[in-house]
Amino acid sequence: MGEKWVLMKTAQTxxxxxxxxxxxxxxxxxILPVNDSISVTLDPSHLCTTTTVAVSxxxxxxxxxxxxKEISLSGGRYQNCLRELRRRAxxxxxxxxxxxxxxxxxxxxxxxxxxxxxxxxxAGLASSAAGFACLVFALAxxxxxxxxxxxxxxxxxxxxxxxxxxxxxxxxxxxxxKEEDGSDSVAVQLVDEKHWDDLFIVxxxxxxxxxxxxxxxxxxxxxxxxxxxxxxxxEVVPKRTLQMEEAIKHRDFASFAQLTCADSNQFHAVCLDxxxxxxxxxxxxxxxxSCVEKWNRSEGSPQVAYTFDAGPNAVLIAxxxxxxxxxxxxxxxxxxxxxxxxLDSYVIGDKSILKDAGLEGLKDVEALCPPPEIKENAAAQKxxxxxxxxxxxxxxxxPVLLSQQDLALLDPETGLPK
Amino acid sequence: MGEKWVLMKTAQTxxxxxxxxxxxxxxxxxILPVNDSISVTLDPSHLCTTTTVAVSxxxxxxxxxxxxKEISLSGGRYQNCLRELRRRAxxxxxxxxxxxxxxxxxxxxxxxxxxxxxxxxxAGLASSAAGFACLVFALAxxxxxxxxxxxxxxxxxxxxxxxxxxxxxxxxxxxxxKEEDGSDSVAVQLVDEKHWDDLFIVxxxxxxxxxxxxxxxxxxxxxxxxxxxxxxxxEVVPKRTLQMEEAIKHRDFASFAQLTCADSNQFHAVCLDxxxxxxxxxxxxxxxxSCVEKWNRSEGSPQVAYTFDAGPNAVLIAxxxxxxxxxxxxxxxxxxxxxxxxLDSYVIGDKSILKDAGLEGLKDVEALCPPPEIKENAAAQKxxxxxxxxxxxxxxxxPVLLSQQDLALLDPETGLPK
Numbered sequence: 001m002g003e004k005w006v007l008m009k010t011a012q013t014x015x016x017x018x019x020x021x022x023x024x025x026x027x028x029x030x031i032l033p034v035n036d037s038i039s040v041t042l043d044p045s046h047l048c049t050t051t052t053v054a055v056s057x058x059x060x061x062x063x064x065x066x067x068x069k070e071i072s073l074s075g076g077r078y079q080n081c082l083r084e085l086r087r088r089a090x091x092x093x094x095x096x097x098x099x100x101x102x103x104x105x106x107x108x109x110x111x112x113x114x115x116x117x118x119x120x121x122x123a124g125l126a127s128s129a130a131g132f133a134c135l136v137f138a139l140a141x142x143x144x145x146x147x148x149x150x151x152x153x154x155x156x157x158x159x160x161x162x163x164x165x166x167x168x169x170x171x172x173x174x175x176x177x178k179e180e181d182g183s184d185s186v187a188v189q190l191v192d193e194k195h196w197d198d199l200f201i202v203x204x205x206x207x208x209x210x211x212x213x214x215x216x217x218x219x220x221x222x223x224x225x226x227x228x229x230x231x232x233x234x235e236v237v238p239k240r241t242l243q244m245e246e247a248i249k250h251r252d253f254a255s256f257a258q259l260t261c262a263d264s265n266q267f268h269a270v271c272l273d274x275x276x277x278x279x280x281x282x283x284x285x286x287x288x289x290s291c292v293e294k295w296n297r298s299e300g301s302p303q304v305a306y307t308f309d310a311g312p313n314a315v316l317i318a319x320x321x322x323x324x325x326x327x328x329x330x331x332x333x334x335x336x337x338x339x340x341x342x343l344d345s346y347v348i349g350d351k352s353i354l355k356d357a358g359l360e361g362l363k364d365v366e367a368l369c370p371p372p373e374i375k376e377n378a379a380a381q382k383x384x385x386x387x388x389x390x391x392x393x394x395x396x397x398x399p400v401l402l403s404q405q406d407l408a409l410l411d412p413e414t415g416l417p418k
Numbered sequence: 419m420g421e422k423w424v425l426m427k428t429a430q431t432x433x434x435x436x437x438x439x440x441x442x443x444x445x446x447x448x449i450l451p452v453n454d455s456i457s458v459t460l461d462p463s464h465l466c467t468t469t470t471v472a473v474s475x476x477x478x479x480x481x482x483x484x485x486x487k488e489i490s491l492s493g494g495r496y497q498n499c500l501r502e503l504r505r506r507a508x509x510x511x512x513x514x515x516x517x518x519x520x521x522x523x524x525x526x527x528x529x530x531x532x533x534x535x536x537x538x539x540x541a542g543l544a545s546s547a548a549g550f551a552c553l554v555f556a557l558a559x560x561x562x563x564x565x566x567x568x569x570x571x572x573x574x575x576x577x578x579x580x581x582x583x584x585x586x587x588x589x590x591x592x593x594x595x596k597e598e599d600g601s602d603s604v605a606v607q608l609v610d611e612k613h614w615d616d617l618f619i620v621x622x623x624x625x626x627x628x629x630x631x632x633x634x635x636x637x638x639x640x641x642x643x644x645x646x647x648x649x650x651x652x653e654v655v656p657k658r659t660l661q662m663e664e665a666i667k668h669r670d671f672a673s674f675a676q677l678t679c680a681d682s683n684q685f686h687a688v689c690l691d692x693x694x695x696x697x698x699x700x701x702x703x704x705x706x707x708s709c710v711e712k713w714n715r716s717e718g719s720p721q722v723a724y725t726f727d728a729g730p731n732a733v734l735i736a737x738x739x740x741x742x743x744x745x746x747x748x749x750x751x752x753x754x755x756x757x758x759x760x761l762d763s764y765v766i767g768d769k770s771i772l773k774d775a776g777l778e779g780l781k782d783v784e785a786l787c788p789p790p791e792i793k794e795n796a797a798a799q800k801x802x803x804x805x806x807x808x809x810x811x812x813x814x815x816x817p818v819l820l821s822q823q824d825l826a827l828l829d830p831e832t833g834l835p836k
Contacts, residue, residue, distance in 0.1 A: 209796070225680075228687060231649040258693070262643075265695045269646060269687040275676070276711040277683045283701045293694040 006056040006415040009142040010408045013134035013399040014044040019260040021267035030182040035237040039165040043396030046349040049130035051115040052409040053138040059110035080158040089143035114409035132159030133166030137399040153187035169193040169397035200324035203391040206312040215310040225275040253319040257302035264307040284386040288314045298373035325356035333368040335387040349392040424474040424833040427560040428826045431552035431817040432462040437678040439685035448600040453655040457583040461814030464767040467548035469533040470827040471556040477528035498576040507561035532827035550577030551584030555817040571605035587611040587815035618742035621809040624730040633728040643693040671737040675720035682725040702804040706732045716791035743774035751786040753805040767810040
């Protein structure tokens with residue numbers, strides 16, 4: 001144990017967006033929710049966290065770097081995750097490198113952690129969910145933790161509630177559980193990402209100058225002051241969760257869209273019922289909802305579901321690729337880029353959908369006609385600059401280990417960021 | 419009865435703003451609500467409807483003019499009010515003019531009605547409440563209806579629900595009632611306008627290009643689709659109404675403000691919980707709430723309560739004149755007039771408060787410093803044009819008959835609009 005070896009693992013973990021929302025904790029320190037929630041995992045090619053974890057007898061303390069900048073690990077959430085993982089760590093042997101770590105060694109060995117989001121942390125796209133899921137997943141692999149992914153999810157949950165849902169691909173349910181110690185508050189996969197292959201997702205990252213209430217303090221205030229939250233948690237969500245599971249199982253998009261939109265709106269309703277009230281959606285969010293509602297109504301059946309987390313960004317789930325292309329035409333008609341942007345940086349992710357929509361350059365965007373469902377001229381307005389950019393993506397897979405050395409974020413010799 | 423006489427009455431009726439909100443009908447045609455509501459009547463000097471009603475054997479049909487323009491009386495709401503009043507009409511004798519109308523004559527005689535709001539109808543300031551209250555009050559006087567004001571309120575209610583609360587000054591409660599025929603769904607005065615003389619009211623008329631959902635269709639959709647409304651109506655409002663009555667009785671501004679703000683927010687929460695969701699507040703409304711919440715918090719006790727009806731306008735109730743002056747400084751700092759406005763048309767109503775606030779011209783507005791409770795520069799932003807104008811007013815009296823002939827809106831000879 002006096003040697004200078006470094007042992008490393010690198011993992012990639014997706015972010016997720018809830019379609020039945022988690023809002024409100026019944027236990028603040030264990031992060032136990034007041035209701036079940038259901039999410040869809042987003043394709044890690046477009047939104048994910050990559051984390052490299054390393055252990056070495058040469059490390060003098062636990063250290064972490066997020067997007068290249070060292071951050072403190074002293075917070076309770078990090079400490080809880082590290083403690084729970086060390087407790088479950090097992091013997092690790094790398095015969096090739098001549099390394100052997102005994103179970104008891106993990107209590108003394110220090111860790112280096114480097115994490116990187118392939119999307120802006122500040123954009124309000126559940127970076128902490130992907131981040132904690134990736135931290136827990138990567139460390140569990142490094143430490144040879146034997147627990148299955150659901151049991152790992154209960155550890156990730158203690159870092160950030162919604163992180164537990166990022167341990168799986170496809171559609172995922174976070175079961176609220178009953179135990180006081182939180183041991184049964186875990187995520188399970190409902191169906192994998194291949195089950196409902198038609199879905200296509202467009203995220204509108206909405207410009208905002210307003211400082212937002214953090215979801216931690218926001219949900220605390222809702223629990224303390226909203227007179228509607230308990231009714232939602234006890235009466236509405238249990239039924240809605242069952243209906244959502246059925247809709248997902250049967251790929252019933254009409255029900256899926258109705259439940260997704262209603263639950264997003266109800267989450268924002270309980271935020272508004274909080275004292276002082278919490279506003280996450282802004283006028284741009286409202287305009288996006290109106291655009292989708294109007295189109296869905298004119299089609300006679302839903303083409304797109306919308307859902308908003310603790311911020312103004314819209315996550316729009318289209319029933320298929322065709323609907324996504326039609327959606328993008330509508331979105332780019334109302335929310336064209338500012339004159340200084342180009343289409344290539346305004347629509348990112350799976351850009352292939354742009355071609356389906358007949359939008360190969362800014363000229364095509366400028367030439368877009370108002371959607372046919374718009375009857376009054378007043379509703380055909382354009383709001384350049386209201387949206388910062390769009391991300392096109394799909395439901396995606398769960399965490400994976402990356403074996404290629406060159407994808408690691410830490411130097412294999414020094415264990416420091418590359 | 420062959421003569422060409424015209425008999426007239428002119429009344430003036432205030433508008434009102436609910437502090438415990440009415441949202442949702444249990445009977446659409448009788449306009450019976452799902453919960454009690456409480457309102458404050460606004461000073462008719464600044465916001466009121468004036469209505470002249472006339473009867474003459476020379477009239478060939480019932481006719482009505484609103485703000486100088488003839489409108490149809492064929493709608494069910496007008497017909498219900500007219501039918502209920504005719505049913506209760508009594509003998510009328512004007513010896514001076516030599517006119518005698520028998521009870522039975524009212525079924526055959528036609529009416530002319532002219533109504534005028536001293537504020538923009540489109541501004542979303544409960545013009546239909548004042549309008550129907552004034553119509554019913556004036557006709558009841560003309561027809562010598564013996565019913566008291568609470569019984570009249572049950573008739574006005576059938577024109578527009580909130581109109582029943584405009585038959586009294588001060589603070590008014592609309593009791594939802596239990597009877598199927600709506601006979602016990604009436605307004606009663608809680609206290610008159612002198613009881614809580616300190617209060618001062620500032621209304622921010624917020625600019626909006628969005629087309630708003632009418633409250634009639636909005637509340638229908640909420641009743642049909644919101645899973646939170648029934649809980650609000652059955653569990654939350656009954657307790658809150660009792661607490662509000664106590665707060666008003668004891669002039670307990672802290673409780674009054676907490677209840678008023680919470681109930682406004684909960685009303686908008688159930689609108690958001692509607693499918694499709696209804697947004698009445700916009701980003702400007704949100705900014706006004708943040709401004710008030712921040713100031714109230716910094717003072718340690720509420721200085722101002724806010725409430726929003728089915729639109730983006732803020733009704734701000736200040737604990738006293740001093741608080742209202744300080745409020746106006748804050749509002750005019752964040753929401754100065756557009757460069758083409760002058761202060762005289764930007765702040766209307768009881769302008770005396772401007773002097774208290776040290777704001778005698780646009781230069782004083784430009785010289786305003788950010789409120790001391792603002793710590794970050796980002797929160798000290800100005801939004802010229804977000805507010806169309808402010809109305810300064812107070813709690814006010816109930817309906818009155820105007821005896822001066824020159825205030826009548828109909829010509830005493832012809833019975834046609836002057």
